[in-house]
Amino acid sequence: MSANNDEPNKPVASTAPTKPSVAKPPVPAAKPVAGAPPPKKEAEAPPFEKGLVEEIKKKFGESIKVVFIKPLRIKIQVDPSTIVEVATFLRDSMGFDHAESVAGTDYPKDNQIEVIYHLGSYTREDLAAHVLALTARTSRDDARLPTLINVYKSVEYHERETFEMLGVYFEGHPRNDRFLLPEDWADIPPLRKDFRIKGR
Numbered sequence: 001m002s003a004n005n006d007e008p009n010k011p012v013a014s015t016a017p018t019k020p021s022v023a024k025p026p027v028p029a030a031k032p033v034a035g036a037p038p039p040k041k042e043a044e045a046p047p048f049e050k051g052l053v054e055e056i057k058k059k060f061g062e063s064i065k066v067v068f069i070k071p072l073r074i075k076i077q078v079d080p081s082t083i084v085e086v087a088t089f090l091r092d093s094m095g096f097d098h099a100e101s102v103a104g105t106d107y108p109k110d111n112q113i114e115v116i117y118h119l120g121s122y123t124r125e126d127l128a129a130h131v132l133a134l135t136a137r138t139s140r141d142d143a144r145l146p147t148l149i150n151v152y153k154s155v156e157y158h159e160r161e162t163f164e165m166l167g168v169y170f171e172g173h174p175r176n177d178r179f180l181l182p183e184d185w186a187d188i189p190p191l192r193k194d195f196r197i198k199g200r
Contacts (some may be wrong), residue, residue, distance in 0.1 A: 001144075005128065019086065045069040049130075059089055067135070075133040080145050084135045085152045087117070095124035096132055099148065102158030104166040106193045112137045113166055115145055138168060140192075147173040165191040 049069045067075035090096040096119040105114045117134045121127035148169035159170045160179045167189035
């Protein structure tokens with residue numbers, strides 16, 4: 001009789017050979033989908049428009065911020081303190097002799113309102129199709145900009161509308177008063193982003 005008969009059965013270690021761990025090959029980078037357009041490169045500024053901007057920057061240097069240069073379209077931003085001087089230069093030295101319109105954009109997150117003057121030319125044939133957007137920003141809490149009425153007479157009603165609809169007071173304008181809204185309007189300017197129609 002075996003002496004081990006009374007001992008409990010013990011687990012027997014496996015003697016099967018273990019497989020060595022194999023490093024996984026790196027996942028190859030995804031190939032571009034056939035027929036997909038290549039990534040867009042920033043378009044080169046058109047030479048004529050770029051030349052106009054260089055002429056402005058030659059006069060005013062880094063105080064001019066170029067927002068964009070596109071075919072037939074330029075947008076520059078200036079400090080409110082220099083907007084009259086820049087507008088006068090654009091009229092007298094570059095041929096942007098009239099303001100086609102004035103618009104405004106409310107930026108509540110930045111606590112700013114941007115006023116945009118769209119300038120054109122009747123006197124220079126090579127500028128006939130061009131629009132130069134001259135912009136300046138002001139605080140929403142005390143929205144004030146110098147008027148351009150003494151540079152461009154055509155801004156008179158446009159600035160009044162911007163005053164009424166966005167609450168930007170144009171210093172030096174003879175009529176910052178009601179133009180389209182009722183005389184008893186008591187709400188905030190209706191084109192500000194936080195304006196809500198009552199009952200909606």
